[in-house]
Amino acid sequence: xxxxxxxxxxxxxxxxxxxxxxxxxxxxxEFVVILGPSGCGKSTLLRMIAGLxxxxxxxxxxxxxxxxxxxxxxxxxxxxxxxxxxYPHMSVAQNIGYSLKVAGVPSAERTQRIQAVARILELEHxxxxxxxxxxxxxxxxxxxxxxxxxxxxxxxxxxxLSNLDAKLRVQMxxxxxxxxxxxxxxxxFVTHDQVEAMTLADRLVVMNGGRVEQVGTPAQVYSRxxxxxVATFVGAPAMNVLEGEVTLEGLSLLGGGRKLNxxxxxxxxxxxxxxxxxxxxxxxxxxxxxxALAATVDLVEELGAGRVVYVDLDGAPFSVVTSETVHPExxxxxxxxxxxxxxxxxxxxxxxxxxxxxASVPEPAL
Amino acid sequence: xxERTPILNFFTHLILFVGFVFCVAPFVxxxxxxxxxxxxxxxxxxxxxxxxxxxxxxxxxxxTADLGPKLFNSFVMAAGVAAGKVIISALTAFSxxxxxxxxxxxxxxxxxxxxMLPLEVRIVPTxxxxxxxxxxxxxxxxxxxxxxxxxxxxxxQVSLSLGLLNxxxxxxxxxxxxxxxxxxxxxxxLTVPDELTEAARMDGAGALRFFIDILLPLSRNNMAALxxxxxxxxxxxxxxxxxxxxxxxxxxAVTELKQLIxxxxxxxxxxxxxxxxxxVMLPPLIVVVLMQRWFVRGLIATEK
Numbered sequence: 001x002x003x004x005x006x007x008x009x010x011x012x013x014x015x016x017x018x019x020x021x022x023x024x025x026x027x028x029x030e031f032v033v034i035l036g037p038s039g040c041g042k043s044t045l046l047r048m049i050a051g052l053x054x055x056x057x058x059x060x061x062x063x064x065x066x067x068x069x070x071x072x073x074x075x076x077x078x079x080x081x082x083x084x085x086x087y088p089h090m091s092v093a094q095n096i097g098y099s100l101k102v103a104g105v106p107s108a109e110r111t112q113r114i115q116a117v118a119r120i121l122e123l124e125h126x127x128x129x130x131x132x133x134x135x136x137x138x139x140x141x142x143x144x145x146x147x148x149x150x151x152x153x154x155x156x157x158x159x160x161l162s163n164l165d166a167k168l169r170v171q172m173x174x175x176x177x178x179x180x181x182x183x184x185x186x187x188x189f190v191t192h193d194q195v196e197a198m199t200l201a202d203r204l205v206v207m208n209g210g211r212v213e214q215v216g217t218p219a220q221v222y223s224r225x226x227x228x229x230v231a232t233f234v235g236a237p238a239m240n241v242l243e244g245e246v247t248l249e250g251l252s253l254l255g256g257g258r259k260l261n262x263x264x265x266x267x268x269x270x271x272x273x274x275x276x277x278x279x280x281x282x283x284x285x286x287x288x289x290x291x292a293l294a295a296t297v298d299l300v301e302e303l304g305a306g307r308v309v310y311v312d313l314d315g316a317p318f319s320v321v322t323s324e325t326v327h328p329e330x331x332x333x334x335x336x337x338x339x340x341x342x343x344x345x346x347x348x349x350x351x352x353x354x355x356x357x358x359a360s361v362p363e364p365a366l
Numbered sequence: 367x368x369e370r371t372p373i374l375n376f377f378t379h380l381i382l383f384v385g386f387v388f389c390v391a392p393f394v395x396x397x398x399x400x401x402x403x404x405x406x407x408x409x410x411x412x413x414x415x416x417x418x419x420x421x422x423x424x425x426x427x428x429x430t431a432d433l434g435p436k437l438f439n440s441f442v443m444a445a446g447v448a449a450g451k452v453i454i455s456a457l458t459a460f461s462x463x464x465x466x467x468x469x470x471x472x473x474x475x476x477x478x479x480x481x482m483l484p485l486e487v488r489i490v491p492t493x494x495x496x497x498x499x500x501x502x503x504x505x506x507x508x509x510x511x512x513x514x515x516x517x518x519x520x521x522x523q524v525s526l527s528l529g530l531l532n533x534x535x536x537x538x539x540x541x542x543x544x545x546x547x548x549x550x551x552x553x554x555x556l557t558v559p560d561e562l563t564e565a566a567r568m569d570g571a572g573a574l575r576f577f578i579d580i581l582l583p584l585s586r587n588n589m590a591a592l593x594x595x596x597x598x599x600x601x602x603x604x605x606x607x608x609x610x611x612x613x614x615x616x617x618x619a620v621t622e623l624k625q626l627i628x629x630x631x632x633x634x635x636x637x638x639x640x641x642x643x644x645x646v647m648l649p650p651l652i653v654v655v656l657m658q659r660w661f662v663r664g665l666i667a668t669e670k
Contacts, residue, residue: 052564073570085561089583098579099569146569 002063002076002153002186003028004049009058011044011210019044020210021058026188031180033189035197036207037233043158045207046190050156051075062154078147079156083163084139086131086146093118093127096145117145120179137168144179155180157189161196173199194234198222206230224344228351231276231344237308237319241276243348251275258293258314272348279321281342284309284328285335292335297328311336400424400640407637419637427642431625432614439534440601440619441649446538447600448593455547455592456585460577462548463555464563477545485540485606496536496610499528532613541600547592554588555581590660598650619646 004026011019019041026032034042047053049060051072059066067075078099086095093114094101100110118124121141131139140160147155157176161169177200180187191197197204198218206213206221206229214226225231225239232238244251244260246269251260253275260275285292295311295318306323311334320336328334345354395414399407402417427433462474485492494501504525507513517523530536558581566576582589607618626642628634654661 050568052567072567077568079565079568081561081565083559083561085559085565087562087565087580089580098571102570102575102579146565150569 004154004186004188005059005061005064006045006049007059007061009045009048009060010056011041011048011053012056017056018210019048019056022207022210022212024205024212024215026186028186029184031177031187031189031200031202032205033191033197033201033203034205034207035191035194035234038192040207041210042190042192042207046079046156046158046188049075049154049188050077050079052079076153077156078150078152078154079158080140080143080147080160082159084131084143084160086139086142088131091128091130092123092134092142092145095131095142096123096149099146099150113149117149120148120182121145136164137172140164140172141175144176148179148183153186155183155185155187157187157191159191160189161191162193169196176200194236198234204234206233208233224353225276226353228274228276228346231346235278235280237279237321239276239278239344240282240318241274241346242313242316242318244273244275246271246273253314253316273354274346274348274351276344276346277338277342279308279319281338282320283337284320284322284324284326285337287333287335289335289337292337295334295336297330297332297334299330300328309334396640396643399637400644402637404633404635404637407640408634417637420641423637423641424645427626427638427645430638431622431642433619433622433642433645435615436617436619436622437646437649439537439616440646442534443537443541443603443607443618444597444600444650446534447541448597450538450542451547451596452589452593454542455551456577456582456589458548459551459555460581463552464573477548480543480545484544489605489609492540493609496530496540499530531610532616534616536610537607537616537618538600541603541606547596550588550592551585554585558584587660587663590657591663594653594657594661597653601650 004024006022006024006026009019009022010017022041022045024032034045036042044053048055049062051067051070051074055068059068061067062075062077087098090098093111096117097110097114100113105113114127115124118127121144123138123141123145126134126138126142131142134142143160160176161172164172173196176189189197189200201218203215204218204221205215208229214221214230216224216226221230221234225234228241232241242253244253247259248269249259251273252258253260287294293313295313297309298312298317299310301308301310306321307327309320309322309328311318311320313336318336346352347354395412398414398416399412400423401420402413403419406413406417458477462470462477498504504513507516513523530539562580563576566580571579602620603618604620608621611617611621623639623642623646626635626639628636628639
């Protein structure tokens with residue numbers, strides 16, 4: 001149980017800076033997921049917490065003690081690696097118990113603790129096997145056992161599920177979640193998979209280009225994305241974003257010249273904005289319905305429980321998620337409706353969220 | 367591209383067979399010659415049907431050249447070289463791959479240069495050093511005037527001397543100091559995933575612990591391969607043992623074979639010489655047969 005305090009942490013390789021001043025407070029016992037595209041610096045940040053990368057600038061403190069200069073073993077962190085990193089020549093029991101062996105724990109106690117961990121992870125019958133003879137999910141569990149046995153203050157996960165197949169991933173996800181509830185240890189989990197991030201996190205940290213874009217609960221990040229990047233990165237399919245310009249009447253969409261009727265509280269006429277709407281918040285109606293945007297269906301993806309309809313909105317790609325039993329044909333005309341409260345506005349220049357707008361019901365002004 | 371036509375099959379097998387005959391024929395002739403008596407072995411042409419004196423000849427060769435102790439010497443030298451090589455190569459490669467320190471690349475290239483300087487090239491200076499290991503230090507002290515100073519102050523004349531002629535150390539050491547194994551290990555260490563190193567660090571293992579617990583067990587195959595090659599290489603050394611073993615007690619089996627080769631004017635006892643050759647060939651053969659499985663695996667690349 002430990003809190004982690006990250007202050008102005010930067011990382012540069014030679015002249016390339018990859019992490020630009022990250023500030024983050026992780027509470028004791030919290031499950032924090034760092035989410036971002038590849039190359040955003042999320043793994044680097046995790047490795048700096050672990051002590052595997054040097055911190056170029058700033059400080060990282062675990063339980064109030066600055067650990068910048070400490071060796072990984074002195075930090076009380078345990079890490080689960082993406083490719084499991086099991087020692088191929090050791091049996092499962094030896095793999096799990098290796099850190100205890102290094103620490104000089106007597107063999108009787110070691111065996112006992114290995115047994116205890118194996119019981120939790122249901123690995124008891126596999127203790128004598130070599131990693132080569134295990135399936136992906138079993139290897140993953142051994143890797144977690146290796147982290148657990150040290151009873152660390154902090155668990156670090158570096159994309160541990162990305163090598164598993166889809167079904168196993170869902171299963172391991174809930175196992176990790178259960179394990180966390182049971183051990184209640186502070187955990188930092190790095191992933192690029194937003195479903196993983198949403199389901200696991202107490203708090204979500206979205207990173208992009210070496211910066212933290214937003215910190216919040218999964219629900220907060222989903223419903224009030226702090227930037228255009230977060231809006232399009234979190235949620236599947238991605239949020240639809242249309243470029244527009246504030247006019248006297250409301251908002252004129254670039255491209256087709258359509259207009260959305262909205263009040264423009266606080267924003268000067270002529271300023272450029274991006275307006276976003278989640279595919280889940282759009283309703284498909286019959287073409288020509290008053291107050292609906294007219295569009296043409298491009299492509300329909302069947303998901304079983306629902307379908308994703310990709311439509312063409314004056315050349316701009318736009319997707320709609322529908323669970324209704326309508327089966328629109330590609331090429332057919334439809335109408336799109338959404339509530340003004342579901343609209344998100346972002347500055348076209350900085351990409352940050354604008355909360356000055358109060359939208360009214362949009363109307364096609366063709 | 368693999369083509370399979372009867373004609374091509376025939377030719378590939380023909381080439382294979384010719385190669386096989388080239389390799390094995392001399393060995394067969396040695397074995398046959400070793401089974402003849404003095405008269406038959408000197409017949410021209412020599413009969414290619416085996417004679418009946420094989421064991422007699424083996425026994426004669428064994429006692430004439432006193433092969434027992436010589437084989438022991440050879441074995442100590444070859445095993446020592448093999449073990450020394452494996453240890454030195456693993457350690458140097460470990461240092462080069464896993465540590466960052468100033469001059470690392472310079473050291474790497476210096477090691478590389480030793481590849482271009484085989485023992486035969488540096489045999490005179492190497493002999494001088496082995497004859498007196500401390501001679502370089504003596505030279506340095508003489509040149510810098512340190513020995514002069516010590517002599518003036520204490521009245522003792524400095525003369526450092528530690529000879530390794532006629533010793534196992536002298537036989538083994540100069541053969542160890544080359545780079546071949548370092549490269550084999552370096553290539554292997556580079557294929558060990560970084561995550562494994564990091565996992566060991568997270569588990570609290572220091573550098574040496576990681577080396578002993580993780581790297582060495584993983585490089586078992588490489589060790590077997592390198593050990594086998596070096597054993598054979600050291601076993602077959604002729605020039606160096608001949609040079610530094612002036613005393614019979616440290617002579618090796620390979621150099622002692624010369625004792626069996628008929629002198630000018632002596633009886634042409636080629637059957638004894640061939641029998642001796644067979645005896646000397648046997649131990650390396652056994653090593654290869656025993657190590658073959660690991661040996662091949664170690665050279666083929668990493669197992670997945």
